[in-house]
Amino acid sequence: xxxxxxxxxxxxxxxNKRSGDTWIKVRxxxxxxxxxxLLTVGxxxxxxxxxxxxxxxxxxxxxxxxWPPQFIPRPVVFRNYVDLFVLAPxxxxxxxxxxxxxxxxxxxxxxxxMVGFAFSRLRFPGRDAMFMLCVSTMMLPFIVxxxxxxxxxxxxxxxxxxxxxxVGSWLGPAFYIFLSRQFMRGLPMxxxxxxxxxxxxxxxxxxxxxxxxxxxVIATIGILSFRASWNNFMGPLIxxxxxxxxxxxxxxxxxxxxxxxxxxxLMAGSVVMIMPVLILFFSLQRYFLRGMxxxxxxGR
Amino acid sequence: xxxxxxxxxSRGLGLSRMSWRTREAIDGYLMALPWIIGFVCLTxxxxxxxxxxxxxxxxxxxxxxxxxxxxYGKLLTDKYVRISAYNTVFYTLFLVPTxxxxxxxxxxxxxxxxxxxxxxxxxxxxxxxxxAVASAMLWLMIFQPEFGLANYVLASLGLPKLLWLLxxxxxxxxxIIMALSGVGGGTPIMLAGLQGIPVSLYEAAEIDGxxxxxRFWRITLPLMTPVLFFSTVTGIIGSFQVFTASxxxxxxxxxxxTLFYVLHLYRNAFENFKMGLSCAMAWMLFVxxxxxxxxxxxxxxxxxxxxx
Numbered sequence: 111x112x113x114x115x116x117x118x119x120x121x122x123x124x125x126n127k128r129s130g131d132t133w134i135k136v137r138x139x140x141x142x143x144x145x146x147x148l149l150t151v152g153x154x155x156x157x158x159x160x161x162x163x164x165x166x167x168x169x170x171x172x173x174x175x176x177w178p179p180q181f182i183p184r185p186v187v188f189r190n191y192v193d194l195f196v197l198a199p200x201x202x203x204x205x206x207x208x209x210x211x212x213x214x215x216x217x218x219x220x221x222x223x224m225v226g227f228a229f230s231r232l233r234f235p236g237r238d239a240m241f242m243l244c245v246s247t248m249m250l251p252f253i254v255x256x257x258x259x260x261x262x263x264x265x266x267x268x269x270x271x272x273x274x275x276x277v278g279s280w281l282g283p284a285f286y287i288f289l290s291r292q293f294m295r296g297l298p299m300x301x302x303x304x305x306x307x308x309x310x311x312x313x314x315x316x317x318x319x320x321x322x323x324x325x326x327v328i329a330t331i332g333i334l335s336f337r338a339s340w341n342n343f344m345g346p347l348i349x350x351x352x353x354x355x356x357x358x359x360x361x362x363x364x365x366x367x368x369x370x371x372x373x374x375x376l377m378a379g380s381v382v383m384i385m386p387v388l389i390l391f392f393s394l395q396r397y398f399l400r401g402m403x404x405x406x407x408x409g410r
Numbered sequence: 411x412x413x414x415x416x417x418x419x420s421r422g423l424g425l426s427r428m429s430w431r432t433r434e435a436i437d438g439y440l441m442a443l444p445w446i447i448g449f450v451c452l453t454x455x456x457x458x459x460x461x462x463x464x465x466x467x468x469x470x471x472x473x474x475x476x477x478x479x480x481x482y483g484k485l486l487t488d489k490y491v492r493i494s495a496y497n498t499v500f501y502t503l504f505l506v507p508t509x510x511x512x513x514x515x516x517x518x519x520x521x522x523x524x525x526x527x528x529x530x531x532x533x534x535x536x537x538x539x540x541x542a543v544a545s546a547m548l549w550l551m552i553f554q555p556e557f558g559l560a561n562y563v564l565a566s567l568g569l570p571k572l573l574w575l576l577x578x579x580x581x582x583x584x585x586i587i588m589a590l591s592g593v594g595g596g597t598p599i600m601l602a603g604l605q606g607i608p609v610s611l612y613e614a615a616e617i618d619g620x621x622x623x624x625r626f627w628r629i630t631l632p633l634m635t636p637v638l639f640f641s642t643v644t645g646i647i648g649s650f651q652v653f654t655a656s657x658x659x660x661x662x663x664x665x666x667x668t669l670f671y672v673l674h675l676y677r678n679a680f681e682n683f684k685m686g687l688s689c690a691m692a693w694m695l696f697v698x699x700x701x702x703x704x705x706x707x708x709x710x711x712x713x714x715x716x717x718x
Contacts, residue, residue: 122613141462142524144525146524149416151532151534152516154593156533156534156536156537156594158559160537162552166551179557179559213466221444225441225442225445232437235435235440236435237438240445240513244445247449250696251651251696251699253695254456254457254534254693254696255453255457256679256692258456258460258463258689261685278448282445311507312433312437312441313437337539341541343542343654347657349500359542376547377547377551380547380548383543387539387540387541388536404494
C-alpha cells in the first residue's frame with residue numbers, strides 16, 4: 111500500500127519498518143482517523159450547497175422560502191423542471207448552448223491540432239518564432255482585445271449571432287495549440303517518415319497518422335473548450351440581444367426578473383446547466399485532471 | 411534527410427529535394443493559417459486598435475474624436491475607477507493568498523495514502539467545475555438573508571443573522587468565500603507537484619531523524635515553491651478580472667461595495683458606450699498586470715526554488 115504512490119509527508123506509510131513499535135501504530139491509526147474526519151467534514155461543507163440546490167429545485171415555490179430551511183423537500187415536486195420550458199424560452203437556451211458549445215469544441219480540436227501539427231512536425235521558416243508569439247498571447251488579458259473585437263464583429267454584422275462566440279475557436283486558440291504542439295512533439299518522427307515514403311502528404315499525415323494517435327490531447331482540448339464555451343457568460347452577454355438567442359448562462363440570469371426570483375425554478379435551471387459538466391467530468395475524469403495538470407506547467 | 415530523398419525517388423514523382431521541402435513549408439504555412447488569421451484579426455489587430463481607441467472619445471454612433479491622453483487623465487481622477495480599483499485590490503489581496511494556502515493544505519491532506527482517497531479528491535475538485543453563473547446563483551441563495559443556509563448556520567450557533575451580500579461591509583468578504591468554494595480547482599496541479607518530490611529526500615531526512623514538521627518546512631515547502639509561484643501569478647491575473655460573480659450576485663452593489671474594475675469597464679463600454687474610456691481602462695489593467703507579473707518574477711528569484 112505504501113509502495114504505489116509512496117506518499118511523502120503523510121501521516122501514514124512506512125508502517126512496515128518498525129511494526130513492533132505499538133506507540134507508532136497507535137499514532138498512525140489516530141492520524142488516519144483524524145485525516146478521515148477532517149476530509150469528510152470539509153467535503154460535506156463543499157457538498158451541502160449542491161445538495162441544497164438540487165433539493166430546492168424539487169420544492170414547491172413556497173417551500174423554497176421556508177425557515178428553517180427544508181433539506182428534504184416535502185412534497186417532492188418535478189413541476190419546476192416543466193415550468194422552465196413553459197414560463198421561459200428555456201428550450202431555446204438549452205439548444206443554443208449545445209449548438210455554440212458543439213461548434214466551439216469541434217473548431218478548437220480541428221484548428222488546434224492542425225496548427226499544433228504544423229508547429230511540431232513540419233519545417234518552415236519562422237515556425238518557432240510564430241510559436242513563441244502564439245505562447246506569448248496566452249498572457250494577454252482578454253479584456254484588452256474585447257472592445258475592438260466587439261467593434262470588428264459589429265462591422266461584420268455578427269451582433270446577435272453565434273458567430274462571435276464560435277469564431278475564436280476555429281482560429282486556433284493559443285493554449286490549445288500549445289497543448290497539442292507539446293503532445294505531438296512526443297510522438298516518434300518515424301510515423302511521418304514512413305507515411306511520406308508511402309507518398310502521403312502533410313495533410314494526410316495529420317489526418318490519418320497523427321490524429322489517431324493524439325486521443326489524449328484531443329480529449330483534453332475537448333474538455334477544456336467544452337467548459338469554456340458552456341460556462342461562457344461575458345461573451346453571450348455582450349453579443350446576444352434577442353431573448354430567444356440567449357445561451358443558458360445568460361438566459362438563467364434573466365430568470366430573476368422573469369419570475370421575480372422564483373428560487374425553486376432558478377435552481378432547477380442551475381441543475382440543468384450543471385448536469386452536462388458533471389456527466390462529462392465523470393465520464394472523462396482522467397483527461398479532466400490531466401488537462402488541469404497540463405495547464406499548470408509546474409515549472410520543474 | 412536521406413529518408414526524404416529516398417522517399418522522393420521511391421515515389422518516382424521526379425521532385426527534387428528542394429521542391430519537396432518547399433512543399434512541406436507551404437503546407438506548414440497553410441496549416442498554421444487559422445492561427446495566423448486569428449492572431450492578426452483577433453489578437454494583434456484588436457490589441458493595437460485598443461491602444462488607438464483609448465486616445466479617442468467615441469460612442470459608436472457619432473464620429474470618433476481624437477483627444478490624446480485625456481482618457482488616461484480621467485481614469486486617475488474618476489471616483490468610480492478609484493472605488494473599483496480599491497475593491498479589486500481588496501478582493502485580490504484577501505482571496506489569492508488564502509486560496510493558495512488553502513489549496514496547498516488541501517493537497518497535503520489529499521496526498522495521504524488513505525483508502526478511498528480518490529473519492530475525496532473528486533469531491534473536493536467538483537465545486538470548481540460548476541459553471542460560474544450556476545455557482546453565483548447558488549451562493550446568492552445561500553447568502554439570502556431571510557432563508558439562506560449561511561444565516562441558518564449562524565442561527566443554529568446562536569449568532570445573529572447577517573445581511574451578507576446586502577451589507578456593504580460584508581459583500582466583498584461574502585464574494586471571497588464564494589470564490590474560495592472553488593479552491594479544489596487548484597489541487598490537481600499541487601498534487602502533481604507533491605508527487606513529483608523524490609521520495610528519497612524524505613527517506614534521507616527520516617534517517618537523519620527529521621520530524622514531520624521539519625520535513626515539511628525543509629523539503630516539501632521549498633520544492634513546492636514553483637507550483638505556489640505559478641498559482642499565485644495566475645491567481646492574481648484571474649482575480650483582477652473578476653466579473654461574473656459580482657455582475658450576477660450583487661450587480662456592483664450595495665453602495666458600490668462590489669463594483670470591480672472589469673464590471674465598471676463593462677458598464678462604461680456596453681451600457682454607457684464610452685468606447686475610448688473603456689479601452690483606456692483595459693490598457694491600464696493590462697499594464698498594471700504586466701508590471702505586477704514582472705515584479706513577481708523578479709521577487710520570485712528570491713523565494714522560488716528551481717532545481718538547476
